[in-house]
Amino acid sequence: MGAEMVEIVRLRLQEAVRMDLGRLEALFDELGIREAEAVTGRALGEIAKRIEQMRAARARADQVAFAGLARSLARVATQIGLTSLARVARDAGTCATGGDAVAFAATWARLDRIAVRALSTVWDAQDISV
DSSP states (O other), X not given: OOOOXXXXXXXXXXXXXXOOHHHHHHHHHHHOHHHHHHHXXXXXXXXXXXXXXXXXXXXXXXXXXXXXXHHHXXXXXXXXXXXXXXXXXXXHHHHHTTTOHHHHHHHHHHHHHHHHHHHHHHHHHHTOOO
16 A cells, blocks of 8 residues: 555635725715714724624633624624625624534634724724724
């Protein structure tokens, strides 16, 4: 029997952050620049807070709390046009209570990556510090 060669491939896990710029524009048109920036800044702060709360819920294996936080995160992300973040948050919440630990772990990892990228993208674009 000969030795079998195994090739290990490292996957790059990068995904574009999708935004609904129309939603963000509508927010600025409706509220004005100053108030819309304040709303956006608060929303970014809430998103960061929810992600930390979700990390804690996951660490203590509280899937019900995690799912509730994911729904809340999705609502906040939608408010400021972070469509990919909202979608993945909803998916992670569904997986949290679905009984599939592998799907939950994978979806949470994806959500965590997208949240970091989304926050960075909006903070950099708006020059907002929360």
